[in-house]
Amino acid sequence: MDAAKSNETSTATARDDNIEKEIGPEKDQEKDEEIQAVSPTQNIVASSSEDKTSTKDTPAGDKDPKAPEAAETITRQDTAASQKNYSAFTAWEKRFIVFAATMGAFFSPFTAQIYFPALNTIANDLNVTPSKINLTVTTYMILQATAPAFIGGFSDTAGRRPAYIICFVVYIAADIALALQNNYVALLILRMVQSGGSSGTVALANAIVADVATSAERGIYIGITSLATILAPSLGPILGGILSQYAGWKWIFWFLAILAGVFFIPMLLFMPETCRLIVDDGTVPPPKWNRSLLNHINEKRRLKAGLGAPDYTKRDELARKRGPVRFPNPLETLVVAFEKEGFLVLFFAGIVYAGFYAIITGMPSQLKDIYGFDDLKVGLMYLPISGGSLVAAFTQGKIIDWSWFREGRRVGIKVTKSRQQDLTHFPVEKARLQVAIPMLALTVIFTIIYGWILHFRTSLAGPIIMLFFLGYTLIASTQTISILIVDINPQRAGTATAAFNLIRCLLGAGATALILPMTEALGLGWTYTTIAFIYVLLSPMLWVVMKWGAK
Incomplete structure (x- = not known):
């Protein structure tokens, strides 16, 4: 037994040395960018599945029984294409x-x-x-x-x-x-x-x-x-x-x-x-x-x-x-918009944007009626929602990228910023939507509170605070979904974004036209509660995408 263990240790050490030679000086360069999501033993198994010359040196009994079964499949990503930097800029x-x-x-x-x-x-x-x-x-x-x-x-x-x-x-x-x-x-x-x-x-x-x-x-x-x-x-x-x-x-x-x-x-x-x-x-x-x-x-x-x-x-x-x-064919945009996974993501993101348009479109008349604001003061009230949006733009991106690295670590895939991974088996939808869904939940809560604050005509501090939080959560959620749209359409990002813009603007136009009649018919509190309820009612779309992706 001692001899077997010694032989096994020396074999693993030799393979570690081979890996270090393959990595060379890039190891230190990429240290701050990469997250090694697998253990050294799993790395050895992964390398041996890619490099046919090293498999013959690996005894059949060396495979770690605790390593995920997908470890060898995952290493399909370590191809020459994935090792090349994604952008020369x-x-x-x-x-x-x-x-x-x-x-x-x-x-x-x-x-x-x-x-x-x-x-x-x-x-x-x-x-x-x-x-x-x-x-x-x-x-x-x-x-x-x-x-x-x-x-x-x-x-x-x-x-x-x-x-x-x-x-x-x-x-x-x-x-x-x-x-x-x-x-x-x-x-x-x-x-x-x-x-x-x-x-x-x-x-x-x-x-x-x-x-x-x-x-x-x-x-x-x-x-x-x-x-x-x-x-x-x-x-x-x-x-x-x-x-x-x-x-x-x-x-x-x-x-x-x-x-x-x-x-x-x-x-x-x-x-x-x-x-x-x-x-x-x-x-x-x-x-x-x-x-x-x-x-x-x-x-x-x-x-x-x-x-x-x-x-x-x-x-x-x-x-x-x-x-x-x-000559560009606009039907290609419709094809992207009505693909199974694409439609669910685009339509729900469009609904969220429609709620955003409803809020900013209703503000002038509602603030003038409740607080007696003139045009200049109404314009200044857009600053809180813009402030929250700015904070989201500068902070949410880091959270989104952190979620991507964490998901790579969970499934045993090495993630490098400078190199595009093969996303065939990467849980793209989960990595993105597990960030978006909590923001959407907060959006539902803040939308309801905002409506009833206006209904009860509270002090001006109430709408200002809620508009700031709504700016943050609305932009944080839609920003994350926008990235997912690009992720699932990498070779036609322009067309996919155009499809998103089409659905977003059409639903936004509808929300803009309906918000004032809705508030007159239902009142401010119930109007914004209805918008929040629509978010909840349609949210299973995202759960379906996160669970099954493009299947």
Whole structure:
């Protein structure tokens, strides 16, 4: 027995030495990023299942009976593809790219919100009824829902940069035309064009995150992109009111055109192409017409570092894989939206967003009626919900990523931030939704409390506190679900985000139209209790997804 134990120990030691040689200097480099979720014995078993040369050295009796049966299957992830860094962009380059995408996505919701304070003034100047001016809001939301279905699919084949160029050229042209027009029909049509130009940027932002960030680090980056939809409701009405009152409502559109131009020129110069069907991990050069200064800088850096010339063979291979650029088919968005797992996730996330829209849409009339607020004070009341949303954007991402690493440790899969794992057997849905569901439970509680606080007309502190907590929980839950949508559609992130945007905007438009009639019919307390009950009633959708995933 002693001899057998000695022989077993020496065999294990030899295999440990082999593993250390394979890992080499990367071991220390990845120490802070990786979580080794298996024991040394399991690592040996895993390595032996991958490396055929080492299996012959492993005695049949060496397998640890306590190791999970799935240990050998899990190691299918340690392939050459998974060992390669997911993105060649540096950490600072990725932050710059995601921040630029966030700024681009900011224009769609901001353009919608900055317009609201001027509605009465525009109706008077154009001699039309307020209901006709409200129609310009409705048509804007319709294009806000449908335009990403075209631009998202287009960006998945033509690239993100061409999609951005189209969006901002159309948007800036529409802003200038809106500032110059003087009749209602022109206003109605140009608002639709304006929405069509800006709305596609929302889908592009999440698609870019999928291009440059692994599943293990998407929580942080999606949190950054969510700032676009968080800041718009608070900044838009305040700036719109100031411009309309002191400079005239047309200066709203001049301001938007100038702001878009200031963003667009640096983006055109420095924003690199990231679509993985064009540049892969960032090392494959895009076509010359689609290059930015950052692409040229990276190419020179590779040559200086002795990494060789760009891989043009890989570029040709990717071109064959994605096929020719074609007119985007919006039906692809519907296909994604109505896939079994995708529909459950998208529809429930859309319901949550609809509740968010119901709250922020009902605030002006409710706060004016209860507390006698003027337009400026109503605008300031959006700050608590934006504050809570900001806190969620900066904290929830870390929680989401922590949950991903913890789930990897639980099932015995090594998770590395710089490398994309094979997610075939990774419990993606559980890793994401076990973070989202507690936030949704808190949203239900805070929504009910908020409604009854308004019903009983408590002091102003009550709504302020509840709006802050609602901002946190609503954004925390939807942010997590947004990441899941990208995770389950990694090769068509733009199209999947467009599908989410379609459902979200359509349900949001319905909530916007229904909230005031509901409060008149049911009262404030029961209206928001009903919204919370809808969350609870539909929550089994998420439990089904978490339990069975794509099965």
